[in-house]
Amino acid sequence: MAGLLQTIRYSLFLRLLAIFSVTVLMFFIIISVSIQTVTRDSAAIETIPDFFARNVESIIEDIGTPPNLSNAMRLAAELDWSINIRNPIMRWSSDGDNRLNLDDTTFVRSLADDAEIRSSDSEDMIVVRRDGYDFYLYQRSLDENAANLAVLYIGLALAGFVLFVNYFMVNRLLDPVRMLRRGAERIRRGDLSYRVHNDRQDELGALTDSINHMADSLQSMLEAKRQLLLAISHELRTPLTKAKLRLEFMPDSIEKQKLREDIDEIDHLIGDLIEAERLNDEHTAxxxxxxxxxxxxxxxxxxxxxxxxxxxxxxxxxxxxxxxxxxxxxxxxxxxxxxxxxxxxxxxxxxxxxxxxxxxxxxxxxxxxxxxxxxxxxxxxxxxxxxxxxxxxxxxxxxxxxxxxxxxxxxxxxxxxxxxxxxxxxxxxxxxxxxxxxxxxxx
Structure with a gap:
């Protein structure tokens, strides 16, 4: 196991793969939990649990006819349901306002002679008509909708957090790449004395060392070339001076003039070479x-x-x-x-x-x-x-x-x-x- 962890720490590819895999897994978990939560809550709202359908008789008996509104309020709170009671002279609701339109419902199925399940806005409710009173029982959904939105927002927040952590980790992994690019650009422009700082023990650290060694080799080769060129230029000065001296003893002629021009051109070239090498030396004042x-x-x-x-x-x-x-x-x-x-x-x-x-x-x-x-x-x-x-x-x-x-x-x-x-x-x-x-x- 220790060897595997060491391999992952060294390999940039494996670390990026691990970050990608964890990110995908976290997204899958977050999305799955959010969808399951929302779907479960929606299903709970749209259908009546069997427990309530089987026990609707005992609920109505607890409320009584004429209805005991205190009992109705207590049951609504305990069951977390909305209870509405109506007759020609009263309209009472445990929640104050009705979430569903009770005047526009569709028959779904019967539960008993005086009890049935009806639907409003695609949501089921229990309707009991007894002793001149109509009882409407349905689940509260304020909290379900708000909870659904909360679940989605929390899921999005977690997904955003995972993305942020992912960005931070990848950005940190790629920092040495940007440093390498800047170093390589400086070396490309001719700054062969520049070395990329390296304190890493991974593939990027090895690459940095290789670039620094390459710069060392280039600098050494160019310095050797400079020294050779400078030495040759200085050594050529002596025979060139002798040639000029001998030229002065030759009789004037067109050939002598051409020879003088050639020697002057070589002398000028050597002077330029020596001056260039002096300027290339960082210690030249x-x-x-x-x-x-x-x-x-x-x-x-x-x-x-x-x-x-x-x-x-x-x-x-x-x-x-x-x-x-x-x-x-x-x-x-x-x-x-x-x-x-x-x-x-x-x-x-x-x-x-x-x-x-x-x-x-x-x-x-x-x-x-x-x-x-x-x-x-x-x-x-x-x-x-x-x-x-x-x-x-x-x-x-x-x-x-x-x-x-x-x-x-x-x-x-x-x-x-x-x-x-x-x-x-x-x-x-x-x-x-x-x-x-x-x-x-x-x-």
């Missing part, structure tokens, strides 16, 4: 300082006014001070503008600074080729490109937007992309007025 944000953005955008397609910059009427890492925000804007020029098809670009309460949006919009909806969610991933080719003239290596997102997140902000294929792309960077890590250090 920003070199933040207060600046007038709109003025700073304008100083960066000024370098691109030679763009042939035309460049428009929209700034707020009043500037605000933001605490930012100038070098990294400059890198962010440079990447966004280079992307916009590369894919803008020589059409106008628009840069806008929008201030909000405690934050700002930096918006770069082009009217170029746009990004397909199937690529929107992936373009900020490292090395992902909507165009799978790796040619210089089609857009580099797919690190630009990834780096922009990391810089925005390091400043407590976010990167959002709104694009329509063939019509252009709008990228909005949300920056906090003071990055969270700076605020924490001040506190």
């Amino acid at each position: 920003l070199s933040a300082e207060p600046v007038q944000l709109a003025e700073f953005v304008e100083s960066v955008v000024d370098q691109y006014f030679s763009y042939e397609g035309g460049l428009e910059i929209v700034l707020p009427s009043e500037d605000r001070e933001f605490v930012i890492d100038k070098l990294r925000i400059r890198l962010l804007l440079t990447n966004l503008l280079n992307n916009a020029i590369r894919h803008g098809r020589d059409k106008p670009l628009r840069v806008e600074v929008i201030f909000h309460e405690g934050s700002a949006s930096l918006v770069v919009q082009d009217n170029g080729e746009g990004i397909g909806p199937e690529h929107i969610d992936q373009v900020c991933e490292p090395f992902y490109r909507a165009d799978s080719s790796r040619q210089r003239n089609t857009g580099g290596f797919g690190l630009g937007l990834y780096l922009c997102r990391l810089i925005a997140q390091a400043h407590g902000g976010s990167l959002e992309i709104d694009s329509e294929l063939g019509k252009g792309t709008r990228i909005s960077i949300r920056l906090m007025q003071r990055p969270p890590q700076i605020s924490a250090e001040d506190a």
Whole structure:
């Protein structure tokens, strides 16, 4: 028995099955008892018990003719019946008001020469006519109807209570599922350091442990990948520096120029990789300082006014001070503008600074080729490109937007992309007025 209880406590399916079974059983009992009670009371009202039919003579003799009304009242109270007595000059009722219409009855059967059972409104009564008096005897039903309703209400209340307990127990069982869903969502968004709290010793506890172990494995694999990539990037710097040095001793030629461009591109890629890994490190500090944000953005955008397609910059009427890492925000804007020029098809670009309460949006919009909806969610991933080719003239290596997102997140902000294929792309960077890590250090 102990083993069975342990199995039930561990198995979510068996516990839900037990709750469902108990709920069905309780409903069956409540409904059965209510129906039986109501049916029994209804049957008692609609038919005359044999005891009264057999003893109607003694009842009438106790009342007497002429009737002793005190005896009639006492018998009505003892038998819990209504007694009505009538003759041409009197109408008396033990209950004050008649529940049944005594003037409209239907014959059912005879009990004696002067006694019969008649029916009114589908309910039987005993009628005795003796010595000029008519005696009407029938069961009281005030209490029966009220009792029937009470039984139904109590049954409904019990059913509601059972449902409430059932809801509470199932909701409590499913609380860990909701916690797991929230944890899985945070891990899916990239928060691999998050672990779902677990103090259960059942199937959900085992599932929670599996999810936490999965997050451990993912974090370990990604960290190993980061370290390998960072190590390779650093190691490439030495031969790249040697290649640059040797390049300077080569005579000028078209081949030398192409080689220099290739080396610069590799150098830029390595720089982006190292910067991305630094930003991925939660211990990396920003070199933040207060600046007038709109003025700073304008100083960066000024370098691109030679763009042939035309460049428009929209700034707020009043500037605000933001605490930012100038070098990294400059890198962010440079990447966004280079992307916009590369894919803008020589059409106008628009840069806008929008201030909000405690934050700002930096918006770069082009009217170029746009990004397909199937690529929107992936373009900020490292090395992902909507165009799978790796040619210089089609857009580099797919690190630009990834780096922009990391810089925005390091400043407590976010990167959002709104694009329509063939019509252009709008990228909005949300920056906090003071990055969270700076605020924490001040506190």
